[in-house]
Amino acid sequence: AQTVTQSQPEMSVQEAETVTLSCTYDTSENNYYLFWYKQPPSRQMILVIRQEAYKQQNATENRFSVNFQKAAKSFSLKISDSQLGDTAMYFCAFTDGGSNYKLTFGKGTLLTVNP
Amino acid sequence: NAGVTQTPKFQVLKTGQSMTLQCAQDMNHEYMSWYRQDPGMGLRLIHYSVGAGITDQGEVPNGYNVSRSTTEDFPLRLLSAAPSQTSVYFCASSVSFSDQPQHFGDGTRLSIL
Numbered sequence: 226a227q228t229v230t231q232s233q234p235e236m237s238v239q240e241a242e243t244v245t246l247s248c249t250y251d252t253s254e255n256n257y258y259l260f261w262y263k264q265p266p267s268r269q270m271i272l273v274i275r276q277e278a279y280k281q282q283n284a285t286e287n288r289f290s291v292n293f294q295k296a297a298k299s300f301s302l303k304i305s306d307s308q309l310g311d312t313a314m315y316f317c318a319f320t321d322g323g324s325n326y327k328l329t330f331g332k333g334t335l336l337t338v339n340p
Numbered sequence: 341n342a343g344v345t346q347t348p349k350f351q352v353l354k355t356g357q358s359m360t361l362q363c364a365q366d367m368n369h370e371y372m373s374w375y376r377q378d379p380g381m382g383l384r385l386i387h388y389s390v391g392a393g394i395t396d397q398g399e400v401p402n403g404y405n406v407s408r409s410t411t412e413d414f415p416l417r418l419l420s421a422a423p424s425q426t427s428v429y430f431c432a433s434s435v436s437f438s439d440q441p442q443h444f445g446d447g448t449r450l451s452i453l
Contacts, residue, residue: 229382260441270383270430270444316382327373327398328432328442330382 227252229319231331238307239339245292246302246334248317254278257321259293259300260328265313273315276300307338342366346431346445353421353452361416361448363431371434372414373442376400376427383430389414421452 228251238244250259261273276284276293283291288305304311317331347362365372373388375398385398389408403425405417414433418425428449432442 234380268428268447270432272441275441318383327385327388328375328383330375330384332380332382 227254227319227321227329229317229329229331231315231317231334233334234332235335235337237337237339238304240307240309242307243303243305244307244336246304246315246317246336248300248302248331250298250300250317250319252298252319252321254321257319259291260318260320261289261291261300261302262316262318262330263311263313264316264333265310270316274302304336309338309340312336312338344431344433344443344445346429346448348448349446350449351451353418353450355421355423355452357421358417358419359421361418361429361431361450363414363416363445364412365414365431365433365443366412367433367435367443368411369433369435369443370411371442372408373398373432374404374406374414374416375430375432376425377430377447378427386416386429418450423452426450426452 230249257278259276263271263273274286290303292301314333316333318328344365370391374386375383377383384400387406389395395406428447430447431445434442
């Protein structure tokens, strides 16, 4: 069974600074997909970024980027120029190539951006 | 498009009562799923469906039933509510391609007294 581990239950960062959230996963699959979801206090689940395992290039979406290390099974999220609106729970999630309907989530990291 | 719509947003039940959480999507997605979110546990898959008439169990299916009579709707039934089912429930849908993300509803906060 796949597992996703987020080792940082809580983190904080000053506004405009950079922060990195960690995620490791365990799978025997070679083809899979990784996601970071953001859950603000409104409770919505918002997709931040996604990475296909077969792509070596790290995904980037504006201020959000990932460091995908396939051999190490690591998938960290870097947030640059942190903004107050980035305050949220962040979940790392995994799905293998054949079961997009079954996401396995980590337990989440609560990120607080301080003014 | 409304996306994924969950009703109700909040519900309080007494132990032993039954109820159905509704989920509807208007994106013609084949895949639909139900997750529960508990503090410190992330989201865990309850049941999922790969199309009308097809459902299967996820990680934590006990105490819940589902059916999928149409592409649009995927209700989750609690037959006899227990305090352990107090949680926030999310419905999600996606197309059949693995690289496409799931679309989540806004969640239902359910309290069982």
